[in-house]
Amino acid sequence: MMKRYAVLDIGGGTIKHAVMDEQAETLKSGITKTPVQGMNATFAILKDIVREYQKEYTLNGVAMSVPGAVEIVTGYIHFAGAVTDLMGRNVKEELNDLGLPIELDNDVNCVTLAEKWKGSAMDCDNFVCIAAGTGIGGGIFINGKLYRGRLGMAGEFGLMALRFDNKLETVMQRGSFSALGSTRALVEDASVRMDFAVTGEDIFRLADQGNSDALAALENFYDALAIGTANLIHVLAPEKILIGGGVSAQTVVVKEVRNRIARIRKPALDITEVESCSFKNEAGKVGALYHFLTMQGILS
Structure with a gap:
């Protein structure tokens, strides 16, 4: 039954x-x-x-x-x-x-498990999932097993600092992966530039139409996502990094991230394949x- x-x-x-x-x-x-x-x-x-x-x-x-x-x-x-x-x-x-x-x-561990079970990582023993949404979450597979860390805290990629200055007390609010590379950060940046509220879908549509504010916000978003991804490649050297979250439905995102990783350090793409998650x-x-x-x- x-x-x-x-x-x-x-x-x-x-x-x-x-x-x-x-x-x-x-x-x-x-x-x-x-x-x-x-x-x-x-x-x-x-x-x-x-x-x-x-x-x-x-x-x-x-x-x-x-x-x-x-x-x-x-x-x-x-x-x-x-x-x-x-x-x-x-x-x-x-x-x-x-x-x-x-x-x-x-939740992001579940995304990672889905990719291992029936998605893009079925044949991988070492891979990472990045979920870009209101923040940046992550899941890590090492030697065929999900790595959880102490208190289940492994994979909190959004807390990585991508930028810093001497005001360390507020670095996380201003320069973390989540503060710069999440979908929320993209929407907030574009909304400030345009002086009215927009959605993620609006931003990609306006960028396709050549809107300079949408294009500038996307440039910052792609740069942050690429830097964070490159950092993870060099720390973990996984077979694949899979990018998920609502923004991954835009096929241009992974393409732009790959292009920027090549500018940061091209050999990184020889170590790790960067793809979209299969499951949405x-x-x-x-x-x-x-x-x-x-x-x-x-x-x-």
Whole structure:
């Protein structure tokens, strides 16, 4: 009998969820708005999603992709980015009354696991995923295993400083990878230049039309993304670096990053292939399911 799992990918804006089988085939899916934080409503919403699926399916477990640093065995979250309701809480205990096995992992680790299981890194033992969104997140595979580091903190690439001066107390706010190379940084830069709010899609469209402000913002964005990627190549020398996040849907991004790495140090591209992630919006769910199946001993 085919087993089915509730899979939830929790983000600051939305919770993407689905019922999937063991091969990550989606049987039913939906999107729920993430509740306003601070009202302690998030766990109630998660339970409602799972129980709604239970009306139609017999579920064999709950797999979750969550922001922040996660203790995967206990289910405790040390910090949770924008979803502050999860911070300092044990998710497995909070959802225990669902009566189902529950496994969870960091959101970018889930993206990385998805690429290893069914994506662009299936044949790689050593690779890195970079997710460019509101910040910069990362996942690291070393010798065929996901590297988590202490407290699950490995892969926080966004905290790397790309620029610095003697005002060290504020370097992270002004010169970190996230502050310079995230999609949020791109949107903020372009909005300031144009003196009105724009989206990422707007920026690429305007750049195609020759808008000088959009082009200048993209130049800064590509430079930061390339410098951060080159740093990771020289630290880890992986077989591949895969760039994901919403911006990776723009095929020009990886091309521009490669071009700039060649200017920084061309031999770096002989060490590491730089590509886009295979999975887009489904990555977190696919990786969360893979994590569940491995933790439960269903996959090795």
